[in-house]
Amino acid sequence: MPSxxxxxxxxxxxxxxxxxxxxxxxxxxxxxRRAQEALVAARPYSAALEHVIxxxxxxxxxxxxxxxxxxxxxxxxxxxxxxxRGLAGSFNAQLIRAAEKYSRTELAxxxxxxxxxxxxxGNDYFKRRDYDITSFTNAPTSKDVxxxxxxxxxxxxxxxxxxxVDEIYLFFNEFKSAMTQTVTxxxxxxxxxxxxxxxxxxxxxxxxxxxxxxxxxxxxxxQNGLFKAALESIASELGSRMSAMDSATRNAGEMIxxxxxQYNRARQASITTELLEIISGAEALKG
Numbered sequence: 581m582p583s584x585x586x587x588x589x590x591x592x593x594x595x596x597x598x599x600x601x602x603x604x605x606x607x608x609x610x611x612x613r614r615a616q617e618a619l620v621a622a623r624p625y626s627a628a629l630e631h632v633i634x635x636x637x638x639x640x641x642x643x644x645x646x647x648x649x650x651x652x653x654x655x656x657x658x659x660x661x662x663x664x665r666g667l668a669g670s671f672n673a674q675l676i677r678a679a680e681k682y683s684r685t686e687l688a689x690x691x692x693x694x695x696x697x698x699x700x701x702g703n704d705y706f707k708r709r710d711y712d713i714t715s716f717t718n719a720p721t722s723k724d725v726x727x728x729x730x731x732x733x734x735x736x737x738x739x740x741x742x743x744x745v746d747e748i749y750l751f752f753n754e755f756k757s758a759m760t761q762t763v764t765x766x767x768x769x770x771x772x773x774x775x776x777x778x779x780x781x782x783x784x785x786x787x788x789x790x791x792x793x794x795x796x797x798x799x800x801x802x803q804n805g806l807f808k809a810a811l812e813s814i815a816s817e818l819g820s821r822m823s824a825m826d827s828a829t830r831n832a833g834e835m836i837x838x839x840x841x842q843y844n845r846a847r848q849a850s851i852t853t854e855l856l857e858i859i860s861g862a863e864a865l866k867g
Contacts, residue, residue, distance in 0.1 A: 584850065587843040591836060598832035604667065605825035612758060612818040615722060619755060619811045626808040633794075633801045637773035640790035645798050646741060647771050653746035654690040657714065657739060658683065659732070659768065661752040661813040662702030664719045669824035671753060671761065671817050672701040678763040679751050694745065696736070698728075719817075720810050729807035737802055740769045752809040753816035759823055761816035768805065771798065 582590075642648045660679055662672045683693050694712045697703045699719040706713055715735070720728035739745050748769040753761040 584843065584846055587839055587846060591839045591843065594832050594835050594839065598829055601825045601828040601832060605822055605829060608818045608822035608825060612815060612822055615815040615818055618722060619815050622808050622811055626804055629801055629804055633797055634773060636790055636794060637771065640794060642773055644791050645794045647737065647769055647798050648773060649770055651746040655692040655745045656687050656690050656747045656749065657694050657696060657745040659696045659736065659748065659750045660698060660702045661809060662697065662699030662719065663817045664700045666701060667824060668817050668821040671820040674763050675751055675753055676702060676705050678765065682765060722814060725807060725810045725814065729803050729810055733799065733803035733806050736768060737799060750809055752813045755812050755815040755819060758819035761820055768802065
């Protein structure tokens with residue numbers, strides 16, 4: 581049975597840990613509010629741009645832009661948005677599992693599957709398992725997310741245009757709430773235009789032509805898709821970390837209560853033992 585000193589040291593240690601987890605929760609909550617505001621502001625523009633692209637692509641046809649080209653090759657590239665830091669619950673684990681499962685099942689017939697990993701946690705995991713990692717970059721922050729999405733968009737578009745890969749898939753955590761994040765898989769390239777029959781409304785006179793419009797809008801669409809996914813990932817990480825630290829803080833409180841009860845019982849037993857020894861000694865002296 582641990583001594584009173586050991587129990588006191590354990591209580592002090594858990595209390596210090598609780599202070600840290602509580603502080604991390606408050607920091608994540610403050611950053612999450614700003615991340616949510618940025619995400620909510622970005623969603624309408626992203627949805628409108630996606631509608632324009634698919635509407636215009638359906639009218640222009642599959643040959644209107646090189647990034648619409650469907651190839652028969654079997655080379656896939658997975659872009660994963662993980663985090664640089666841990667202590668974020670299942671944020672990284674569920675994304676990594678989804679990517680591994682997709683590679684084993686949906687891409688089982690592919691000749692080559694490469695990874696472009698964002699975030700140290702994803703890179704550390706796949707590097708230990710000898711996956712084919714094409715590149716690794718640190719996870720974006722709210723300050724550099726625009727630069728990050730532009731550079732990554734240029735990279736993946738170059739991979740596709742140079743015929744290095746035939747398909748590119750994006751994996752990220754979509755933010756639902758602080759308690760819920762959903763792993764989302766999106767086919768980034770090639771862009772698959774919808775059917776013309778599904779397009780609502782009449783046609784328009786385009787100036788410049790549909791092809792010229794797509795030449796400018798498609799790269800913007802890829803960049804914006806990565807920009808929104810990065811914002812989703814940032815908000816999801818903060819929400820997951822806030823929830824994890826809240827659970828850790830509550831668990832630490834429960835552990836402190838149990839240790840305090842254990843300490844009080846041990847102290848009571850020690851006092852009782854001392855009293856019995858004093859009484860026994862007094863009785864011996866009388867005898």
